[in-house]
Amino acid sequence: MMKIRCCLNPISRFQSTSSAVSRSRLTNDEIRQHRLRIYNNERQTQMERIRRVEKIEIDVEDPIQSTKLLMNKNLSTPYHCAKHLSSVLVDRSCLALIDDEIVWDMNRPLERDCKLKFLHFLEEKCEEQNRAYWRTCSFIIGYILETAFKSNYNVELCSFPPPQFQYGSFAYDAQLNIGDWKPTRDDLRCLSIQAYKLRDNDLRFERLDLTQSVAEEMFKYDRFKLAQIPYMLRLLSPSDNQTRLSVYRMGDYHVDITRGPLISSTKQIGRFEFSAIHNIDVPSYNETMQRIQALSIPNQLHLHYWTFDYLLERAKKKNNASIPTLTKPKTSDNKTDKIE
Amino acid sequence: MNRALQTISTRLFTRPVLPSSLGILPNAGINFIPCAWIRQHKLTDQQMRLRYKKLHWHKFYNDKWVQRRGGGWDEKMTPENQSFMQEVVYETYTNKESPLKDGPWKHGEYTTNPETIRTGVLGLKLGTLPQWDKKGRKFHVTLVQIIDNHVVNYTPPEMINFRTLFTTRPLRRDLHGKVGMLVVGALSSDPRKFTRAYNGLFEQAGIPPKRKLTRFFVTPNSVIKPGTPLYATHFRCGDYVDVQARSIDFGFQGVMRRYGFRGGPSDEYGATKFHRKRGTVGSGRKHKILPGTRMPGLMGNKLVMMKGLKVWRINTKYNVLYLMGPAVPGPNHGYMRIQDSSLYERKQKLTKDNHPPFPTYYPQDGKILDEELFSDDIYHFDQPTLTLDDVQIAPLTTRRTTAKTAQKKK
Helix, strand or coil: CHHHHHHCCCCCCCCCCCCCCCCCCCCHHHHHHHHHHHHHHHHHHHHHCCCCCCEEEEEECCCCCCEEEEEECCCCCHHHHHHHHCHHHHHHCCEEEECCCEEEECCCCCCCCEEEEEECCCCCCCHHHHHHHHHHHHHHHHHHHHHHCCCCCCCEEEECCCCCHHHCCEEEEEECCCCCCCCCHHHHHHHHHHHHHHHHHCCEEEEEEECHHHHHHHCCCCHHHHHHHHHHCECCCCCCCCCEEEEEEECCCEEEECCCCCCCEHHHEEEEEEEEEEEEEECCCCEEEEEEEEEEEECCCCCCHHHHHHHHHHHCCCCCCCCCCCCCCCCCCCCCCCCC | CCHHHHHHHHHHCCCCCCCHHHCCCCCCCCCCCCCCCCCCCCCCHHHHHHHHCHHHHCCCCCCCCCCCECCCCCCCCCHHHHHHHHHHHHHHHCCCCCCCCCCCCCCCCCCCCCCCCCCCEEEEEEEEEEEEECCCCEEEEEEEECCCEEEEEEECHHHCCHHHHCCCCCCCHHHCCCCEEEEEEEEECCHHHECHHHHHCCCCCCCCCEEEEEEEEECHHHCCCCCCEECHHHCCCCCEEEEEEECCEEEEECHHHHHCCCCCCCHHHCCCCCCCCCCCCCECCECCCCCCCCCCEEEECCEEEEEEEEEEEEECCCCEEEEECCCCCCCCCCEEEEEECCCHHHHHCCCCCCCCCCCCCCCCCCCCCCCEEECCCECCCCCCCCCCCCCCCCCCCCCCCCCCCCCCCC
């Protein structure tokens, strides 16, 4: 059996400066479990640091209900606030707005007294929500790529470009290690079905801020991610003494590096269809990778299949968003080109 | 229920069989969905009514075949996006070439000996108008618009099983295996109003989805390629047509309206509680009410056929037929199937040289028809006015001058 496995697995080793642990014997599943284990451990240590439960006052401004809530500092999330108010807010809100300025995840603990507003997809100004939604969907493509293929194929995730609607689709760049695989319509459909299964499971997205050492331990089997970590570290708040890396976990399934806010839960996904897989040349890593593109709309927006099919035709064209690059951050607030 | 099971069960249980001595009704065409009975048989009205009762309930389209309606919810798009999607819908169906690889199908030849049956057409009843003939006599016509008709699909005779299609016995058993089936659709519509399965029916022909569908059984020589449009000029002026449509729904009506019973006197004559009733219901010594007894019930909303309507006039711009008579079944804006008449007298006049456009009317480049086509007998107002010399008047009778009085007998 091992012989056959070697024949089917022609990996091109990327000789990087950082020590990449050999992964010829580990499957995608095992690597994923390793990441989740590290995440759980780190999360537990961070929770244990909270000695005393302090209270904070939150002023919720919502057209349905406006109240003042007394919540726990660094423990309560906007999701918990919404639960106190109504199930409509729980189901439809995807992001929270703090002090009318900062966009906050629904499952991220609140740190101070603030004004809170819930954002959903059917508002007049919903650019932030739409971008968060496509960012989440790119994240989900990463999970599907790791789990959809047979165990003798090793998929190496790289990163995903920031969501931009003018390109007609969102994407994830990865090294599929399959060779010349042209997915048929039925193959793409099978991939899309995985996303619908996630929707049924109602998984929440949780954020964690890691230091460089923990991050490198977590991604020690992912060579692309390891190379990215030094460029992704940022100071998250002025009082911080260490640069951190923001990492999100979907339910109990998948962990990935991403900066921006993600939506509340996978229940808010509506239609999700994989549209195409294109090859891209990535000079930073000296490789040819695949860009997996898809199209999705949230559950709240109910489109007729005909309209969605028309948008899907556009999504099949090659997405010209930025290719993964390893560049030092230029601007003062540490905005990188690659991942949001 | 499974169609096969349905036919088996109808055979096993109480379905009265046509006695073979009757033979086949001469006026019955293959496209005759039997409903209005014809007085050329030995059964009484009551017996005929009982026999053909369920056949009135035939539907043009049943959702059990393919779920038709879909969409229709508010898609919550910005107005700019809505108007853009509207344009996209129009653009996808204009100037669309047929995606089929092969070219146009060969046109068959019209034959009278093995009988030729042409397609029918789906029309929309618009209303009635008066018209005048060349003798100055007024008559009423019904306007029927042949709206956006296309042939959707053709099934060859080998693929058709009459037993599954006609759950009651077919009337022309000799044609079983000799007729193919054409599906004709009317009124192109937005694909976002229908389900994906229904829209898929039209993809092969390359036409926009239709709101109404119906089927016609045709002989193989009059086959038409799916995707060809059908116009009002499918018929000629002076042709005779049969029209099938659902009659106006009067709802639950009493016996006076429904069957024209005379009822009873008004209260003026002291009638107590008998003004619009049926009266007696029994029949002599039989201790039961005979099946088929006429009583109040639902009136109308059943398939009705009118045979032998003359096409007086055709408007080619809007594809409108002017059919004889104001009493074409159905309310305004009701759909109807229109076919060549199956009446014996009218079919006799069609020969190899004199027949309507076969298999259908194909517009030829360069040859533009007049907007209005008239039959020979109709008077149209472009002509010089009719004078009394043209019209024969019966001689007047002598006028009475004296009073009518009784004559004494001498």
